[in-house]
Amino acid sequence: MIAGKGLRRRVLVASTAITLVILGALFLLLMQERSSRREVLALNSEVQTQLVSQVAQAHGIALIRHLADALTNDLYYFDLRSIGEQLAATLRQPPMTAALVFDSQGRVVHDGSHDISTYGSSLSLDLVKAALASDEVQVQRDDGVITAALRIRIGDEVLGGVLTRFGLDELNHTVASGNQRLSATLEHASRQRIGSLTLLLAFSTVLALASGWIIQRWIVRPIQRLATVAREIEAGQYGDYQLDSGRRDEIGELERVFERMSQRIAETHRSVARKAYQDKLTGLPNRRAFDEALAEHVARARAEGSRFALMFLDVDNLKQVNDTIGHDAGDRALIRFALLAERSLEQHSGGSAWLARIGGDEFAVLARDEPLPDKALAQAEALMQRIRASSDADHTALGASIGIAVYPTHATDASELLRCADHAMYRAKQLGKNQIQISACTPTP
Structure with a gap:
């Protein structure tokens, strides 16, 4: 009896130990999985936020440079009609909220509206003062809004400048929504993996490696590709990027959204470049x-x-x-x-x-x-x-x-x-x- 009790005790201890080992292994794997998920979400959020910021700022700088070039002759000849048409066309591009031309004293020449209600009003922005003193684009970010200003000059004569403003709320909302859906997808996948790990602990190492490969292949690698494209766009390389992998999940949706956004940026760049080198009236080179x-x-x-x-x-x-x-x-x-x-x-x-x-x-x-x-x-x-x-x-x-x-x-x-x-x-x-x-x-x- 004593031996039997001792054997049962050992079996119980062994069973308990095995159970504890299983639970411990499962707990460690769970912690590792949660840590990986947090890292993926953090990386995804950081890359997308940086991506939106870089692309938006690069787009704003490219747009204001080409807009300033296109407006040089019009501001020199004080052609308010042509200035208004170009500003109105710029304001129709989302997410642009403001576009105006000011003179060398920082006074509004045109705000893109039909009646130019702000004509002659003084812009007391430090950004405008800095722009009038430099050939570089002056950029200011404040509460999800990017404001850019660039002076316009012919030779040594400063004619004035152009100022644009656009918000990042819509892009940030898209990023936040994508992060939420990605988090929910990863959470659901995590529960499924925990159930599988309980039955297939012997294959935990293989499963962990497979999970790491899946995360790398289907989440990290696409995000890294988007980040690479964002850096190229920031450097002014407006290529025809084919980013849609055909996926029907949140990453695929993000790829399609980014592809459309990069195409619109490239189209805007080409359109502004054409206008910068073409006389509007005759169609001849300017x-x-x-x-x-x-x-x-x-x-x-x-x-x-x-x-x-x-x-x-x-x-x-x-x-x-x-x-x-x-x-x-x-x-x-x-x-x-x-x-x-x-x-x-x-x-x-x-x-x-x-x-x-x-x-x-x-x-x-x-x-x-x-x-x-x-x-x-x-x-x-x-x-x-x-x-x-x-x-x-x-x-x-x-x-x-x-x-x-x-x-x-x-x-x-x-x-x-x-x-x-x-x-x-x-x-x-x-x-x-x-x-x-x-x-x-x-x-x-």
């Missing part, structure tokens, strides 16, 4: 595009030892058209002039001449056809003949004064070449307009 093209022509000609001509065109009597018939007629005249110039240059240069509208009634042509300046002179004469022979519904007679300068015959850098062509054009104006003059400049040693 002054910004011309400056870059002129610099490229100079660099190429210097490297190749070749030549090219710059033609500076000024539409004659456009002010008279605006004053007598109206600005709409003047705009139509500019559009017609641009079309006629394009067709003439295409016909007589074989498409090698490059035309841009560089401001107001001024156009410029870059031509490489040899011999120069004879070829450029022939192209200019053909252009003037086509313009003289044209007429429109407003009965406006167009004309142009044209100045021609050749690199490196008349100048050896971009700014000097443009100045020489400009002076030649003004000489044509002084001689009675509707004429062509070749520059008399000599290169500076």
Whole structure:
């Protein structure tokens, strides 16, 4: 009896010990699983929060830079209508809440509204003062709102600046909702794993490794990929990201939301970039595009030892058209002039001449056809003949004064070449307009 009791006691002790070992192992595995879940949730929350912040700030900086470039000419000529249209288009992009242009004194020029109710009001923000003193984008974050400001200048002249503001509430709400659903999914999966671990303790090591692989493969790795894409977008690399893995869980939903968001950012970037380099009225390249093209022509000609001509065109009597018939007629005249110039240059240069509208009634042509300046002179004469022979519904007679300068015959850098062509054009104006003059400049040693 004593031996039997001792055996039962040992069996009980052994059973208890085994039970305690099982419970202890289960408890340790449970603690490890909960710790892993907390780490995953913390990593997910941190990465998504950082992701939203980085993407939103990068989007805001890219948007305000391109918006400032697009508004430079409009602010210089104080074109309130064009400024208002661009600000209104910007405000229609969620989650933008404010977009306005201010002058060099920090006073509101346009707020994107129809009646410009804040016109002339002073912006007493330190952000605006800092922006007017720097070429860098000034960013301020406050209670889920990102405010960015950037000054606009031409040369050393500060014209003013642009300010944008957008909130992160919607994006943060999406992140929080995704975290809650992810937490519920992980909690449910945890309960299922605990039941399985109770019956399959012998395979606990394999199960733990499998769980770690699943978490790494299905949660951590997709989140890390999203973080990588966010860093690329922050660096200005707006690629066509294919992030949708086809999953139908919360991670898959997050991938699809982020893919759509990255596509909208890329589309906005491309749209603003196009507007920054295109003249709104004529569709021709604008002054910004011309400056870059002129610099490229100079660099190429210097490297190749070749030549090219710059033609500076000024539409004659456009002010008279605006004053007598109206600005709409003047705009139509500019559009017609641009079309006629394009067709003439295409016909007589074989498409090698490059035309841009560089401001107001001024156009410029870059031509490489040899011999120069004879070829450029022939192209200019053909252009003037086509313009003289044209007429429109407003009965406006167009004309142009044209100045021609050749690199490196008349100048050896971009700014000097443009100045020489400009002076030649003004000489044509002084001689009675509707004429062509070749520059008399000599290169500076």
